[in-house]
């Protein structure tokens with residue numbers, strides 16, 4: 001990238017050609033854009049329903065604080081210190097042929113795999129904008145079966161997957177400031193506004209508000225299973241975009257004069273608040289119409305449309321636009337991790353990298369978009385979508401998060417950490433303690449669970 005505005009004036013520094021955020025707000029919006037995605041609006045509400053509500057929510061909140069926040073700070077510290085992509089970062093902060101660069105490789109691979117199927121779900125969200133415009137009608141069963149039809153029709157899924165990937169590529173080609181930051185500044189405030197309006201609708205215009213609040217905030221610990229605790233932990237870092245270098249990469253474009261602690265708290269808090277607001281909005285509707293909160297992954301695409309048939313398109317259209325925007329700002333962060341690697345390490349231009357890698361991810365994603373393609377996995381024939389989702393969420397992200405945490409806590413130079421954290425005070429000591437002894441243990445447990453190796457669980 002040759003334009004001066006992206007260099008922030010640091011022309012003597014080779015890193016400057018990588019670009020940086022134009023303002024603190026730009027970073028906050030891009031990072032929250034990455035964090036807030038299908039994880040918040042699709043996954044969080046449905047897993048909360050499956051695991052019984054408030055007790056699960058409480059455990060998830062604890063996980064965000066003890067696992068998510070420290071790991072996010074670790075990624076930002078590594079990213080901003082090295083000013084590199086995930087692979088280059090571990091080399092720069094350790095040594096040129098460091099084995100820790102494997103952590104970065106894993107991150108780049110995770111970005112590639114996750115985006116390939118994430119784009120398919122995002123495509124469904126876009127398809128539902130148009131289905132909403134046309135209006136949902138018919139019996140509950142008929143409305144619910146529309147989703148099956150969409151998924152089973154490769155041509156429709158492929159078309160929407162194509163459109164979503166083209167949007168991601170178009171934005172990432174624009175670069176850090178003129179692509180990602182500019183679009184985050186437009187998409188994120190719109191998303192906040194739509195979500196607040198939907199929540200107000202749920203709480204004030206339906207009768208489901210009080211029950212939704214009770215379901216999400218009045219814990220009944222008898223409903224809490226070991227499985228729920230582990231899922232809460234796993235979800236905490238998927239939703240915060242941790243374990244694959246997305247925050248590391250965004251941190252590498254961050255200015256030196258910003259507080260990593262303050263920014264990490266802001267991003268985690270916004271991500272959590274948005275998930276909770278989405279939960280309130282969705283459950284107000286679900287309870288208003290006496291639907292089942294434990295509907296599972298189909299909650300958004302099958303249960304909600306039945307309710308939208310009663311509320312009309314002016315609730316459903318904004319809802320699916322919201323879902324699409326949320327997915328888009330996460331999709332660009334996934335692509336950026338892969339792109340940053342090829343720009344930094346291979347010296348490719350941003351345009352060339354984005355086009356080539358974006359296309360490769362798109363082609364790989366066709367496997368997930370075609371539901372009829374299956375492979376034997378864990379004892380039965382499964383679609384690629386489920387296989388990639390399972391492998392990345394349960395194996396790749398936890399391993400990446402675990403290694404990143406160990407690197408930041410045990411391998412990285414004390415002076416490097418302190419330089420980015422800004423002090424050696426009690427807060428710093430607390431962070432290092434948590435990163436050394438608390439977070440890795442917690443992540444290790446999730447990992448064993450992902451591998452179905454926990455002794456006290458029934459697999």
Ligand code: PHE
Nearest residue numbers: 035037038039040238239241
């Ligand atoms: N955090 C995103 C979500 O909640 C998903 C994501 C994971 C994005 C990892 C980037 C990296 O949907």
